[in-house]
Every structure is written in C-alpha cells, then in structure tokens.
Amino acid sequence: MKISIYQMEIVPGNPSENHRKVHAWIEKEVETSKPDLIVLPEMWTTSYTLEDIHLHADDNGNPTVPFLQTMAKSFNINIIGGSFANKVGVKVYNTAVVINRQGETIYQYNKVHLVPMLNEPKYLAGGQNVPEVFELEGMKMGLIICYDLRFAEIIRPLALEGAEVLFIVAEWPIARLNHWKNIQITRAIENQMFVVSCNNVGSYQNDTFGGNSMVVNPWGDTLLEGSTTDEEALSISINIEETKEIREKVPVFASRVSHLYKQGL
Numbered sequence: 001m002k003i004s005i006y007q008m009e010i011v012p013g014n015p016s017e018n019h020r021k022v023h024a025w026i027e028k029e030v031e032t033s034k035p036d037l038i039v040l041p042e043m044w045t046t047s048y049t050l051e052d053i054h055l056h057a058d059d060n061g062n063p064t065v066p067f068l069q070t071m072a073k074s075f076n077i078n079i080i081g082g083s084f085a086n087k088v089g090v091k092v093y094n095t096a097v098v099i100n101r102q103g104e105t106i107y108q109y110n111k112v113h114l115v116p117m118l119n120e121p122k123y124l125a126g127g128q129n130v131p132e133v134f135e136l137e138g139m140k141m142g143l144i145i146c147y148d149l150r151f152a153e154i155i156r157p158l159a160l161e162g163a164e165v166l167f168i169v170a171e172w173p174i175a176r177l178n179h180w181k182n183i184q185i186t187r188a189i190e191n192q193m194f195v196v197s198c199n200n201v202g203s204y205q206n207d208t209f210g211g212n213s214m215v216v217n218p219w220g221d222t223l224l225e226g227s228t229t230d231e232e233a234l235s236i237s238i239n240i241e242e243t244k245e246i247r248e249k250v251p252v253f254a255s256r257v258s259h260l261y262k263q264g265l
C-alpha cells in the first residue's frame with residue numbers, strides 16, 4: 001500500500017483556504033506519487049483557533065466531509081481525513097474521518113482525550129467512544145488523534161482486535177517532540193504494528209508545531225520522517241506482511257497471560 005502524508009502548514013481560522021490547499025496538494029500528489037491512501041493532520045481546517053471555533057467549525061461534518069468524499073471519488077484514493085472542529089448541536093468535537101475510494105465514510109471518531117496544554121477541555125467536547133478497528137482494502141487499521149497517543153490502554157485493544165496499522169493525526173508542539181517520536185516507536189514495538197503519523201508545521205499564538213511526521217514499522221524502525229519546520233509531502237510503500245512475520249518471530253500476543261491482567265487488558 002502506497003501512503004502519502006501531508007505535513008501541512010495550516011492557515012489558522014481559514015477553512016476555505018485550507019480546503020483549497022488540500023485540494024491542490026492531493027491533485028499534485030496523485031499525479032507524482034500515485035498513492036493508495038493519503039493522510040491529513042489534526043484540526044487541519046482551522047488549527048487551534050479555539051477562542052472563536054464556533055465561527056469556523058464544520059456544521060455536523062459540513063462542508064469538510066462532502067469535500068473529502070469528492071476528493072476520494074474523483075482521485076480514486078482512500079483518505080485518512082485528519083480531523084476538524086465539528087459542531088453538533090451546541091458542542092464542538094475534534095472529529096476524524098476515514099473515507100474509501102468510493103467516497104464513502106467508513107469510520108468516524110471524536111477525540112476522547114482532550115489536551116489541557118492546548119486548552120481543548122475549555123472549548124471542545126470529548127468523544128464518548130474509544131477508537132475501533134476499521135478495514136480498508138482488506139487491512140485492519142486503527143486511528144487516534146494526537147494526545148490519544150499517550151494512552152496505551154486505547155491502542156492495545158486495537159492490536160488485540162487485529163489492527164496492523166495505527167494512524168495518528170496530530171498537531172503536536174515542538175516543545176514535546178521527544179515524546180512524540182519516542183512514544184510512536186514504543187507503540188509500534190509493543191503492538192507490533194505499523195505506525196503512520198501526520199503532524200503539522202507552523203505556529204499559532206504561543207505554540208509551534210513540530211512536524212516529524214513518521215512511518216515506523218512493527219520492528220520499531222523509523223522508515224520515514226518529516227522535517228521539523230517545513231511543509232512537505234512524504235510518501236512510502238508499506239508491506240503489511242511484515243506485521244505477520246514479526247508477530248511470529250516475537251510472539252508477544254501468544255505469550256499474553258490476560259487472565260492475570262487488571263481489567264482483562
């Protein structure tokens with residue numbers, strides 16, 4: 001599966017300009033790299049303009065979901081659609097979507113863990129359901145949003161249910177870049193899965209976001225890594241069979257003694 005990642009510089013508080021940028025990037029990427037799947041970052045329509053997020057948020061997935069559905073269908077690509085501020089009634093969620101080549105939304109997730117360091121709990125509502133496994137082109141996958149990465153307890157069940165790739169859509173600040181990189185490698189090794197992340201670059205108010213989007217294989221090797229400062233397109237093919245080989249070589253899942261574990265995890 002060929003994957004393209006848009007390590008985007010998001011224009012704060014300007015959804016229509018960000019839609020235009022994503023459209024132009026997809027058009028170019030499809031021509032040059034011919035990906036099967038593309039990945040966008042967290043809150044890519046607005047960035048962290050939370051003080052006036054009600055003005056810029058989608059209204060129940062509009063216009064961002066139809067926009068991504070049209071992109072998927074027109075360019076015949078699967079889309080891990082990053083996440084966007086999404087107004088549902090009086091609440092605003094941080095919502096991620098997955099869209100297949102036919103333009104169908106096959107998975108939607110509202111970020112469960114709101115990040116205090118970026119003031120999310122003050123302005124956003126947290127999702128009430130943990131991430132679930134979804135399937136694209138016969139492969140089982142999981143999707144989390146940024147701060148969720150710190151919570152191993154929501155990622156392990158995805159691996160136990162057969163996920164072989166974990167996508168992370170993020171706006172992770174440069175201030176904690178060592179956490180960003182090291183936790184991704186740890187999650188890949190402990191769950192013996194590919195980790196594919198898309199972070200943004202650029203700044204909003206006091207936060208500078210640190211790029212370093214990554215692809216880590218189930219052995220923990222970093223196959224691809226973006227720069228810290230530049231908007232760029234990253235592209236790579238992954239061989240999902242590696243997951244099976246590594247799970248046979250080091251049979252962590254077969255060695256589990258789950259009846260002794262707290263909460264059966």
Ligand SMILES: NC(=O)CCC(=O)C(=O)O
Pocket residue numbers: 042115117118145146147148150170171172173176179
């Ligand atoms: N957007 C985020 O969730 C940022 C997470 C973060 O800054 C951290 O975990 O550190």
